[in-house]
Amino acid sequence: MTAPTNPPHTTSANGEHLHAPVIDWFEDNARDLPWRHPDAGPWGVMVSEFMLQQTPVTRVLPVYEQWLARWPRPADLAQDAPGEAVRAWGRLGYPRRALRLHGAATAITERHGGDVPTDHAQLLALPGIGEYTAAAVASFAYGQRHAVLDTNVRRVFARAVTGVQYPPNATTAAERKLARALLPPDEQTAARWAAASMELGALVCTAKNETCHRCPISAQCAWNLAGKPDHEGPARRAQTYAGTDRQVRGKLLAVLREAAPGTPVPQSALDRVWHEPVQRARALDGLVSDGLVEPLPDALYQLPATRT
DNA sequence: CAGGCGTGGCA
DNA sequence: TTGCCAAGCCT
Structure with missing residues (x-):
């Protein structure tokens, strides 16, 4: 009994037996994604993390490429109107992410000299960055331990x-x-x-x-x-979509995205996306209060042009 | 802290 | 067809 073997109940306490096989597997099987290239930089990593929140890789890829080509640095995005970020977001979904990414770029430009902060707490303070994204950027972009x-x-x-x-x-x-x-x-x-x-x-x-x-x-x-036992307990509550305000918001915003920049959309055009007036109005109000839509005089609407 | 928040692909 | 799922965040 010279070899100090670990008691069975502690062999997985620190995960040592998992690290090498998983990392070796990753060396051979990692997808070649653009935000993993060294030239992506911290900004590329950060943009990818925003886009990947609840959205599959295949849909992110083309938007990511266009985004980085248009706004290669945070300051480039901050200089543009937030509505342009919403427009470029396209159909990735959850468009408030676009607004928050624009807000994060603005904060980075104003508070961090235009460089994505390296500090976890400073990342966490940026709009749209929570516990996961702060750790991901710090780890993937800066090689930190999180x-x-x-x-x-x-x-x-x-x-x-x-x-x-x-x-x-x-x-x-x-x-x-x-x-x-x-x-x-x-x-x-x-x-x-x-x-x-x-x-x-x-x-x-x-x-x-x-x-x-x-x-x-x-x-x-x-x-x-253990034989892969089935999950016990209540199933995850399925997210409904058809007929919800979310669907109406999506339709409204799609109309505004497709309008040319500087060309406001009349209310009548928005009215056509949904037949029920109460829900339609509630959805539009929600978009306005979220800052995704800017109301203008004469019942005109556009993506937000004013920086906040 | 449960619920709101988009969108599209696939089984 | 319908239900489930996809690198969460915010209030």
């Missing part, structure tokens, strides 16, 4: 470590604690681990139709070893 806990990583941890099919609906303190505990001590390794564990969740350990035979840690996965 727990990057997105839906992919949460699912990987739920299965590999906790042994359940799906993580809780909302991120828990226990998950954050686990993510920190699993973080490799070395900064550079931690950054690789963050990207690798996320990619594993995106490509192999997916929500549906996971492909465990391609997983580098299937032999150590608690969920797999």
Whole structure:
């Protein structure tokens, strides 16, 4: 008994047995995404993170390329009207992200000399950047050691470590604690681990139709070893869309996006997108109060031209 | 902290 | 066809 083998209940405490296989797998299987290129820079990483919030990679790719070509630095975006950001956002969805990205670019220009801040707390203070995005930018763009806990990583941890099919609906303190505990001590390794564990969740350990035979840690996965039991408990509440204000907002904004810059749209054109006047008015009011639409005299509307 | 917030692809 | 899902944030 000279070799100090770990007691079984502590072998996964720090995740050492997971780091190397997942990172090695990542070396061979990472997608070649533009924001992973060195020339993308922190701004490219940040733009990609905004766009990837709840939106699939395939839809982000073309918009990302156009965005970076048009606004290669934060100051370039800050100089333009917020409505131009909303217009360029296209059909990515959740257009308030475009407004917040514009606001973040403005703050970076005014407060950080035009450079994406390196500090997690300063990133977190920017509009549209929450716990996940702050950690992602700090880790992916600057190689720092942070727990990057997105839906992919949460699912990987739920299965590999906790042994359940799906993580809780909302991120828990226990998950954050686990993510920190699993973080490799070395900064550079931690950054690789963050990207690798996320990619594993995106490509192999997916929500549906996971492909465990391609997983580098299937032999150590608690969920797999338990026979992949089905999720217990209430299903995630399905998000409805048809007939909601969200759908009406989307239709209204689509009309305004398609109008040429500097060409306001008459209310009558907006009225055609939805038959029910009360909901239509409520949706338009919501867009205005969100700053996504700017009302003008004479019942005209446009994407926001004034910087705030 | 539960709910609001877009959009499109796929099974 | 309908339901589910996709690198969250904000209030």
